[in-house]
Amino acid sequence: MPGVKRSASDMALSSSGAELDTWIAQEAKAEQMIPLIGTLYRDCSSFVSVFGRSIVNVSVIDIIRAHNASKYVLSQNPALRDSSSTAVSVVSKKGNRRIDSTSARLDVFDTFPILEELVRARVRGARIDLGRLSLAYSAARDAGEQHARTSLRSFLQHHFLEAHEASLVAREATAPATAHPIVLYGFGRIGRLLARLLIEKTGGGEKLLLRAIVVRSVGDLGKRASLLRRDSVHGKFRGEIRVDYEAKHLIVNGNRVMFIEASDPTSIDYTQHGIENAILIDNTGVWRDAKGLGLHLKAKGIAKVILTAPSKNAAEVPNVVMGVNDAEVIPSPEEGSTPDSVFANTPALLATGSCTTNAVSPLLLAIAERWGAIRQVDLITVHAYTNDQNLVDNMHKKERRGRAACANAVLTETGASKAVGEVIPALQGRVTAQAIRVPIPCVSLAMLAIQLEDMPEGLTVSHVNQHLQQVSLYGPLHRQIDYSSSSEVATSDFVGSRSAAVVDSESTRVLNNTIHIAAYYDNEFGFSAQVIRMVQRMSGVELKHPKLPAESFPLFPTF
Template sequence: MEHMKSYQKESAFQADRRKATTEFIKIVSDLWYDKAIEVVLFKNQIIDKNVSDIIHLHEYAGEFVQKPISIFDSLEILRTVNDLRLPPSRLDIGKLTYEYHSDGNNFNDVKAFVVDKLKGANKSTHVGPKDVVLYGFERIGRLLARELLVQVAKDAQLRLRAVVIRERLNAETLEKKANLLSMDRVHGRFMGTLDIDPENNLLIINGTPVHFIQADKPEDIDYTQYGISDALVIDNAVAFRCQHELDRHLKSKGAGKVLLTAPGREVPNIVHGVNHQDYDSDYTHIYSASSCTINAITPILKVMEDSLGIKKGHLEIIRTYTHDQDMMDDPYENYGFGKITAPDITLVKTCAGRNAAKILPSLKGKLTANAIHVPAPSGSLAVLNLEVKNRTSLDGINTIVKKYALEGDLVEQIKYSLSKEMVCSDTVGTSASTIYDSNATIVSKNGKNIVLYIWYNNECGYIHQVIRLSKHIAKVKRYTYY
């Protein structure tokens, strides 16, 4: 009988929890689509998530902050947020819930607490959307298109208007581009609507018309013909790398800024969260978002440099094979790349140490690096073997990284993983550029030598960084509460 009562009590609780989660999901959607208020849970995106996803994220959040984070509590706070007249913003409901129930909280009334915490929102200035052009429609470009069009709400920040390709533009080309956009073998199907308008060279994506423009030279394009002005051109074709070449984009009519999705030469290389404040977009017109690897390792390198000081280090980058590796043995400038990709682990040269120092100049000359390409389609691992100036411990390092993952300028970049079984495919879908493996860290007895394991998704983690940097360049970033 006692077992039956216990079962019934647990069943009733689970039903109530799922019902609360359903209401939570509805409010999250209403805030996003009606008010352009994006709600996240400890930086995890929760728009269009199902009930099980939301419950799982609450359990992760509770384990992360070592304090229960209940769906009932976060729902109560979310209801209050929904009742307030807030401008377009990005709010972390996990952080708000944690702070409301943390020790020393002086608020007994939820509304008073939320109003006090979000009082800075009404001081933020509203900025209209920025037109975006994708120059090239490679894999990164297609994933950017997906994310930009998923993020469309009542008040968009970045508005994808056009894609530039070099191929001959006709119905067949548009159909091929649509097929590549709709299904990615790693990231799955694009869960949106997609129609082709070959007469007007358009793809209609989630109801949004996107012009396709054929051009061999960027300076020949007149974007204003398509109603596009002062656009941010995101060059993902990577045909140009240096300032002189990238400057050709600015000769296009209707282009305002340029962002390269690869390391650039003679232009600012930026990792959002690390050095994006070093350049003012009023005066800087061409940027590089560096590489996926640099966006993964520099947030943690900055944390270690600021907290412990880095004397020297070696970076071992274990990453997925790239599109320019051969499927069969063939001559290649880089000897390893000439060997068949599928069954091989390949040791190749990398500029990761030098490129990291472009972002963090204090590390110049302190880092060596190698890269090992492995036969996996997505998800990579960086092993940072560092000698630090200040003595530390395993608990000390984990405490430091957790603090940066909870608050400060790197909360969007660093995800603190509690998993004991991380594998590269676990990184798929993660918006953070850096996934810190807290269970893998090694510290020497003297506390001066540390080994850190940093997972990252070289595609979706990177494109979220590109979008963050794009919003900064375009000056359309909204009020954020993290």
């Protein structure tokens, strides 16, 4: 009533109600985004993300959470970071609002109009970052840029869509008409996660299609299907799996995947199954040299082979960590390249290195590119147990690994020190590594002590963390490195992470001439995601689906 003074509890309740209304409105808007994202993905072969975080085939909550990353991106804006004011004015489609600079962020109300325009324009064959497009439009509007003043549609058309559409004709003329066949050799932990990821990629025009899985003996195909459908660590498969016992096929989300029995790679004629020019991913680890892996190339229908482990001789079978040395081994998708030329000029035999090598190499590269040469690296990896270890005490050919995995922390060997030097030649002979296997089923922890050749004066933890956060948000390593600012996280929080490593910023230290970094990595799923990135790269996916906006377009543009 007028004139009645409101109590503190009433005001708090009112504030709570407003926050709930805002949340409900965000949920409703995110729900409206889902069919639009699906239209771009399935009908236009375009992939939608927010600052590199995919929002294809995800929930309403996942879409809202993806937008939350914007608060870290906006904190890198010099206009916000260098402001002496404690608050900045942020203009959105909801009107003017004043937000503390540390909490400024984009939300679904900012990106939804852009998504609508992209669907209306039927943007094809693009990797769309709604976050970056939103920042560009906001900057142009604030600067009074001509097309932004006219309309959002005019701005997008002039600055992005005209050029994208012009390049599309050339790309479609060189893109293969059929999907690239993939064969999995082995169907264990990594094989099943690769199958999940490949099935996930089928519907959006990436031209990758899982055609066959090779095992020594199919056995009970129903049990094979059950292992793919349910996973004790990574949860249930999001989709439908049916079994065709007579044909020895699984039908997964409509994809018919055949099982082939073989113990000798050369005994298989894949062309008899309609498979030609395929990429074979060997996740058995049985063959790790050119002679053994070359057996796959003798089988009709196989063009390239990827080993999901370190090779024994990097000179014959290069170890490749995506984001680190892939450009030195796999042809870059340059102007005038075609997917076929990239594929043809990629070496026939490649190895991915280990999960630990994939986790630490991007971090070391990020430090070296920022602060110069590294003198020495000491690595300790606290690694989840694997099925190479025994469930109970028993014989094992390797020292200590015979002890019960679920009951012991087991000191063991790691080849990461050698492999890192192969991936980053400047670090050859400069990395020492120790490994401890611990009683958890997944997600490992790498602890790095990095000595620089020339330690910058005044380097602080804040400097290191700010750089790693920037790297995780944008730039060539943002798919490999993620960043956590929480002091309460533990290994289980990173199950299912698709990044090669997640920096634990609360553990960063700078002591004397040494930078100490701790990073979590899902040694199964994150590693598998790196393998899929290699497949995408060598099959020319970047050429088929360029980024929108382009990588070269400024994160904080001026108009």
